[in-house]
Amino acid sequence: MRAKAIPATAWPASNDPPATATPAASQERASPSSTRRKRSGSAGAKPRGPALSKSVGLYLVLLDCGRTIRLDLGETMPIPGTQAMSTADSSLKIALVGREMVADRTMSFRFEKPAGWPYRAGQSLDMTLLDPPETDAEGNLRAFTISSAPRENVIQITTRLRDTAFKRVLQQVPLGTEVKIEGPFGDLHLHHAARPAVLLAGGIGITPFRSILVETIGGGSLPYRVILFHANRRPEDAAFADEFRALERKDSNLAYVPTMTAMADSAQPWDGERGHIDAAMLGRHLGGVVNPIYYSAGPPAMVEAMRATLVASGVDEDDIRTEEFSGY
Numbered sequence: 001m002r003a004k005a006i007p008a009t010a011w012p013a014s015n016d017p018p019a020t021a022t023p024a025a026s027q028e029r030a031s032p033s034s035t036r037r038k039r040s041g042s043a044g045a046k047p048r049g050p051a052l053s054k055s056v057g058l059y060l061v062l063l064d065c066g067r068t069i070r071l072d073l074g075e076t077m078p079i080p081g082t083q084a085m086s087t088a089d090s091s092l093k094i095a096l097v098g099r100e101m102v103a104d105r106t107m108s109f110r111f112e113k114p115a116g117w118p119y120r121a122g123q124s125l126d127m128t129l130l131d132p133p134e135t136d137a138e139g140n141l142r143a144f145t146i147s148s149a150p151r152e153n154v155i156q157i158t159t160r161l162r163d164t165a166f167k168r169v170l171q172q173v174p175l176g177t178e179v180k181i182e183g184p185f186g187d188l189h190l191h192h193a194a195r196p197a198v199l200l201a202g203g204i205g206i207t208p209f210r211s212i213l214v215e216t217i218g219g220g221s222l223p224y225r226v227i228l229f230h231a232n233r234r235p236e237d238a239a240f241a242d243e244f245r246a247l248e249r250k251d252s253n254l255a256y257v258p259t260m261t262a263m264a265d266s267a268q269p270w271d272g273e274r275g276h277i278d279a280a281m282l283g284r285h286l287g288g289v290v291n292p293i294y295y296s297a298g299p300p301a302m303v304e305a306m307r308a309t310l311v312a313s314g315v316d317e318d319d320i321r322t323e324e325f326s327g328y
Contacts, residue, residue, distance in 0.1 A: 091180050091181065091182040092114055092117065092180070092181060093130070093178040093179065093180055093181075094111040094112050094113075094114055094155060094178065094179060094181055095111060095112045095175075095176050095177065095178050096109060096110070096111055096170075096173065096175055096176065096177050096178075096179065097110050097111060097112050097154065097175060097176075098110040098154070098175065099170075099171065102158060102239045102240060103232075103236065103237050103238055103239040103240075103241075104234070104236040104237050105160055105161045105237075106158065106159070106160055106161065106204065106237070106239050107158070107159065107161055107170075107171065108147065108156050108157070108158040109156065109157050109158075109159075109170055110148075110154040110155070110156045111154060111155045111156070111157075111179070111181075112154065112155070113152075113153055113154050113155050114155075117184075118150070119146060119150060119183070119184035120150065120184070120187075120189060121149055121150055121189065121208075121211040121212040121214075121215035121216070122145070122186065122187075122188035122189050122208040122211055122212050123145075123146055123183065123184035123185060123186045123187075123188070123211075124143055124144060124145045124146060124183060124184065124185050124186045124208075125143070125144060125146055125155075125157075125181045125182065125183035125184055125185065126141060126142070126143050126181065126182040126183055126185070127141070127142055127143075127144060127157065127179050127180070127181050128140055128141045128179060128180040128181075128182075129141075129166060129169055129170075129179055130178060130179060130180055132165065132166075132169045132173075133169060133172075133173075134165045134168065134169060135165050135166075136164060136165040136166075138164055138165070138166060139166075140166065142159075142166055143185075144157040144158075144159065144207075145157070145186075145207040145208045145211070145323075145325075146184065146207075146211055147207040147208075147210050147211055148211060148214075149210075149211050149212075149214035149215035149218060150211075150215055151214075151215055151218050151219065152214070155181070157207075158204065158207050158210075158239060159204065160203070160204050186323075188208050188212075188295070188297075188321070188323050189212065190212060190216065190226075190295075191293050193293075194223070194224055195224060195291055195292060195293055196224050196225040196226070196227070196289045196290070196291070196292040196293075197224065197225070197226045197227070197292060197293055197294075197295060198226075198227050198229070198282075198286065198289070198292045198293070198294045198295070199226060199227070199228040199229065199295050199296075199297075200229050200277060200294065200295065200296040200297075200298075200306055201228070201229065201230045201231070201296070201297050201298060202230075202231045202232075202296075202297070202298030202299060202302040202303075203231070203232060203237065203298055203299070204239065204298075204325060205296075205297035205298030205299070205302075205303075205323070205325055206230055206239055206240060206297070207239075207297075208297055208323060209228060209295075209297065210239075210240050210243070210244075213226070213228070213244070213247055213254065214243075214247070217247050217250060217251045217254070221251045221253060222251055222253035222254055223253075224253065225253050225255070225289060226253060226254050226255070227254075227255045227257060227285055227286065227289065227292075228244065228254065228255065228256050228257065229257045229258075229259065229277050229281075229282075229285075230244070230256070230257070230258045230259070231258075231259050231260075231261060231276065231277050231298075231302075232258070232259075232260060232261070233260065233261050233262035233265065233266075234260055234262055234263065234265055234266035234268070235258075235260060235266060235268045235270055236266060236267070236268060238258055238260075241258055244256040244258075255285065257272075257273060257281075257285050258272055258273065259272065259273035259274060259275060259276075259277060259281065260272070260273070260274055261274070261275060261276055277306070278309075279309075279313075292319075293319045293320075293321065294306075294310055294315065294319060294320045294321070295320075295321045295322070295323075296320070296321075296322050296323075297322065297323040297324075297325065298324070298325060299324070299325060300324045300325075303322045303323070303324045306322075307320055307322060
């Protein structure tokens with residue numbers, strides 16, 4: 001079987017949306033108590049435990065219909081006949097132990113790793129600030145993909161630094177400050193079949209792939225070829241780029257393909273790919289890659305554009321697995 005050609009539909013970088021896309025500021029805006037996240041494919045979201053609420057039930061129905069939703073995590077009402085989840089079973093407090101800038105306007109926050117709190121690479125958590133010195137209309141709760149790997153000795157989240165009270169507090173509070181976390185949630189993971197994987201990330205959508213690749217390569221090597229495309233406006237915006245290059249050198253099954261869409265705004269030299277992820281770019285790097293499974297993660301407009309491109313090319317929808325980020 002030969003690899004299928006991809007039509008020339010471009011996929012925009014995360015912070016360089018097309019004219020028809022929702023403006024970046026709107027894409028990132030959360031409701032006062034929530035963050036929106038949507039998964040599809042076999043990596044779809046799972047119920048968050050035995051306690052179903054009205055909002056969780058609505059999330060499952062709308063996801064099955066293929067629609068975009070906003071999940072209100074702050075005001076849930078138990079559905080009659082279901083057992084309420086014990087807060088003690090689903091949440092705990094962890095302390096901030098470190099911060100690091102990993103790209104322009106992008107910071108990783110590291111927290112102590114609690115004993116007896118296992119998670120899988122690619123999963124997410126909900127984080128709530130406790131008695132913060134300031135707050136705003138977006139509230140004190142956010143959902144984050146865990147960017148650390150389970151084999152690492154911290155819980156790490158990585159986020160773009162918007163000017164919100166939540167982000168300001170995380171940057172300014174003393175080390176040792178505690179936050180509440182709930183989870184882990186989600187089931188985004190690499191497949192078990194002996195088929196190649198193509199990972200398509202935009203901007204901060206790289207975080208689940210960082211967790212998955214560090215965990216897998218740290219335990220030996222990838223079981224099949226994995227090609228990671230990462231679209232950003234500039235090299236300054238590309239989180240974990242040096243780390244992915246190091247992983248590529250360590251494991252010959254990994255190919256890392258960063259691409260920049262706004263080099264005119266960069267002060268750094270660049271001799272790699274330029275422009276949006278499109279048919280020509282995929283063709284340059286997927287020669288000989290037969291029957292892969294595709295994963296894409298990033299803002300909703302980008303993920304949907306990539307899905308449309310792949311489906312138009314004849315890729316089976318069962319071979320496309322996605323995770324959408326907004327409200328971060």
